[in-house]
Amino acid sequence: ASVALSDALAGLDPAQLEAVEHGDGPLVVAAGAGTGKTRVLTGRVARLLDAGVVPERILLLTFTRRAASAMLSRAAAMCGDAQAAQRIPGGTFHAVAHRIVAEHAQHLGLQDVTVIDPDDVVDLIDLLRAEHGLDGTEVRLPTTRTIADIASRTINTATPVRAIIEEQFPWALEQADQIAELLRHYRARKRERGLLDLDDLLIAWRALVSDPDVGARLRARWDWVLVDEYQDVNQLQVDIVRGLRPDGRGLTVVGDDAQAIYAFRGASAGHLLELVEAYPDASLVRLERNFRSTQPILDLANDVRPGELKLRLVADRPQQGARPALVACRNADDEARTIADRILAAHVDGTPLRSQAVLMRTGSHSAQLEVELKVRGIPFHKFGGIGYLETSHVRDLLASFRVVLNPADEVSWYRLLTRHRAIGKANARTLAGILADGGVDRASDAVAAAPAKARTGLASTLSLLGAVDVTTAVPELVEACRAAVDPLLRAHYPDWHRRVTEVDGIAQAAAAQPDLRTFVSEQAIDRVNVAGDWAKQPHLDEDWLTLSTIHSAKGLEWDAVHLMRANDGAMPSDMALTSSAGLAEEQRLFYVALTRARDTLDVYVPSQLPTHPTAFLARHVAAKPSRFLSESARPLMEAVNTAALTLAPAPAPGPALKPAETAPRVRTDAFDELFA
Ligand code: ATP
Numbered sequence: 001a002s003v004a005l006s007d008a009l010a011g012l013d014p015a016q017l018e019a020v021e022h023g024d025g026p027l028v029v030a031a032g033a034g035t036g037k038t039r040v041l042t043g044r045v046a047r048l049l050d051a052g053v054v055p056e057r058i059l060l061l062t063f064t065r066r067a068a069s070a071m072l073s074r075a076a077a078m079c080g081d082a083q084a085a086q087r088i089p090g091g092t093f094h095a096v097a098h099r100i101v102a103e104h105a106q107h108l109g110l111q112d113v114t115v116i117d118p119d120d121v122v123d124l125i126d127l128l129r130a131e132h133g134l135d136g137t138e139v140r141l142p143t144t145r146t147i148a149d150i151a152s153r154t155i156n157t158a159t160p161v162r163a164i165i166e167e168q169f170p171w172a173l174e175q176a177d178q179i180a181e182l183l184r185h186y187r188a189r190k191r192e193r194g195l196l197d198l199d200d201l202l203i204a205w206r207a208l209v210s211d212p213d214v215g216a217r218l219r220a221r222w223d224w225v226l227v228d229e230y231q232d233v234n235q236l237q238v239d240i241v242r243g244l245r246p247d248g249r250g251l252t253v254v255g256d257d258a259q260a261i262y263a264f265r266g267a268s269a270g271h272l273l274e275l276v277e278a279y280p281d282a283s284l285v286r287l288e289r290n291f292r293s294t295q296p297i298l299d300l301a302n303d304v305r306p307g308e309l310k311l312r313l314v315a316d317r318p319q320q321g322a323r324p325a326l327v328a329c330r331n332a333d334d335e336a337r338t339i340a341d342r343i344l345a346a347h348v349d350g351t352p353l354r355s356q357a358v359l360m361r362t363g364s365h366s367a368q369l370e371v372e373l374k375v376r377g378i379p380f381h382k383f384g385g386i387g388y389l390e391t392s393h394v395r396d397l398l399a400s401f402r403v404v405l406n407p408a409d410e411v412s413w414y415r416l417l418t419r420h421r422a423i424g425k426a427n428a429r430t431l432a433g434i435l436a437d438g439g440v441d442r443a444s445d446a447v448a449a450a451p452a453k454a455r456t457g458l459a460s461t462l463s464l465l466g467a468v469d470v471t472t473a474v475p476e477l478v479e480a481c482r483a484a485v486d487p488l489l490r491a492h493y494p495d496w497h498r499r500v501t502e503v504d505g506i507a508q509a510a511a512a513q514p515d516l517r518t519f520v521s522e523q524a525i526d527r528v529n530v531a532g533d534w535a536k537q538p539h540l541d542e543d544w545l546t547l548s549t550i551h552s553a554k555g556l557e558w559d560a561v562h563l564m565r566a567n568d569g570a571m572p573s574d575m576a577l578t579s580s581a582g583l584a585e586e587q588r589l590f591y592v593a594l595t596r597a598r599d600t601l602d603v604y605v606p607s608q609l610p611t612h613p614t615a616f617l618a619r620h621v622a623a624k625p626s627r628f629l630s631e632s633a634r635p636l637m638e639a640v641n642t643a644a645l646t647l648a649p650a651p652a653p654g655p656a657l658k659p660a661e662t663a664p665r666v667r668t669d670a671f672d673e674l675f676a
């Protein structure tokens with residue numbers, strides 16, 4: 001090995017080193033949070049490159065695009081060959097599926113590949129409901145989101161629609177036939193318009209893998225397949241991985257079944273050990289030591305950890321560290337203020353904002369906190385659970401690209417049409433049908449069918465979009481789309497001035513693409529990046545705080561973690577309270593959250609919560625601490641109580657960080673009342 005690599009490997013513990021130096025037999029690394037699984041995978045990539053393996057022959061599958069690029073740059077540093085590492089194909093299952101499917105579009109009988117994201121799926125099913133008279137009050141179908149969810153579970157678990165409804169949505173059983181019919185229309189319409197949803201991408205990839213010719217070529221293409229976070233793959237993904245490596249040669253997967261948090265999307269726990277059984281010559285490596293957190297943090301995590309007790313995490317770090325804080329707050333506003341206070345206190349003590357994160361079960365939980373952070377001038381960036389409002393303008397611009405690239409893209413037409421004043425939903429559906437059938441060639445029919453008040457605007461949009469097509473140079477195409485949507489968005493969004501920078505960011509990024517179609521599809525696949533990488537991500541030299549859903553925090557770590565709203569009904573989510581499988585998943589989610597912390601962990605428990613998370617004037621009702629903070633967990637935590645603090649008026653907005661005016665008081669007596 002090169003000197004650079006030997007140095008990098010010198011820090012590994014014996015079990016990690018064994019996994020890194022393992023040969024080409026199937027390898028499964030099953031180990032707890034923070035034990036260095038991702039580091040081992042990175043080490044293997046570095047070792048392969050160092051041994052002269054052609055980078056294109058390594059396939060690296062990760063959970064987010066960010067994770068893939070982070071691993072590749074680390075591997076580059078380890079083996080000292082940055083260029084080689086950047087050539088490794090890597091990313092999410094969906095992103096890789098998209099590349100493979102686009103390459104084999106003809107073989108699959110597709111003219112071109114247009115990927116629709118989960119929101120488009122809902123729009124399309126809505127369209128079909130209206131078309132087939134399934135949106136009225138006579139037939140009481142579940143919401144379109146639920147129907148989309150049923151569709152996805154059907155695909156991801158290879159279970160018939162009726163069985164899924166029986167198992168998971170029994171209250172909708174009477175409408176099972178209508179739902180199944182609607183989903184048949186949905187499939188037919190996707191085929192007709194050349195649209196693929198995210199599940200279709202995986203189905204198509206799997207079909208290619210099991211095709212005799214294409215499959216053989218795909219198997220020959222990669223010698224090494226490495227998968228991170230394997231506990232969260234679903235059956236389709238398992239089939240793809242196993243289909244690519246039928247004898248397990250060159251396959252490495254790492255994961256932690258205790259962190260499986262995607263059962264709702266069809267993942268099932270136990271995949272790691274299943275794989276060990278599937279390959280009789282598989283090697284199973286377990287890592288024991290946790291290199292991330294202090295022991296007091298791990299003590300709490302071990303207490304919350306579901307499943308086998310013997311897999312307790314033990315800290316490798318010598319420092320003892322403080323016990324996790326259990327911070328009792330009065331209500332959601334108090335929680336927001338207290339979090340801001342404690343973030344600033346940590347900041348003053350030397351923990352920069354970028355080393356801190358606020359984690360939450362659901363994106364909407366941070367409504368009050370976001371306002372508080374803005375008022376205090378604390379810069380932050382939110383990952384995961386990005387709401388409709390935050391991305392809709394970005395998606396509007398993307399929709400304009402999409403109708404130019406694929407005029408049959410009915411959902412994108414629908415989206416653009418509803419952005420016109422005076423075009424209602426029903427009208428937008430009709431017009432979208434006309435335009436999807438004939439593209440801008442039928443512009444005059446569409447204009448004629450539009451309400452009188454909308455005609456001038458629509459005619460102008462269509463003439464701008466009609467001036468370009470797939471053959472137009474990308475920058476020119478982007479400019480035409482921008483010209484078409486700008487006036488619509490300006491009139492549609494009252495806060496356009498706040499959105500325009502993001503639209504600029506996307507337009508600039510798009511204009512620089514060699515292949516706009518791939519860019520557009522990738523935005524549908526990895527939506528976090530729409531807002532994340534292109535537009536909102538602050539410059540690296542700026543200091544900013546992370547707000548994230550727990551799902552999006554997977555695999556990441558921060559010096560200080562603030563876990564908000566540890567209440568029953570929030571975490572576990574009230575939707576999970578009725579099923580034991582749902583509860584178990586919430587418990588693993590809680591475990592994932594706790595194990596993100598390196599040095600300090602604050603868990604916030606308001607004693608009152610608004611009945612509706614994002615309504616600022618909503619009534620507050622009493623809230624209980626999360627059931628996961630059990631009797632045995634509490635002695636492992638330091639009680640902090642702020643409930644007795646008087647309300648201080650919110651400071652005036654300003655750019656400078658404002659230190660906490662009152663330090664949180666510690667009072668354990670009132671705190672106990674919370675659990676009474
Ligand atoms: P998760 O389950 O959360 O994804 P993981 O098992 O993938 O965790 P890593 O992210 O690879 O764990 O490692 C956790 C932290 O420990 C990282 O900061 C990593 O750099 C560090 N680490 C891993 N192995 C070692 C080691 N041998 N010596 C020092 N630090 C290490």
Ligand code: MG
Pocket residue numbers: 037038039228555
């Ligand atoms: Mg990891």
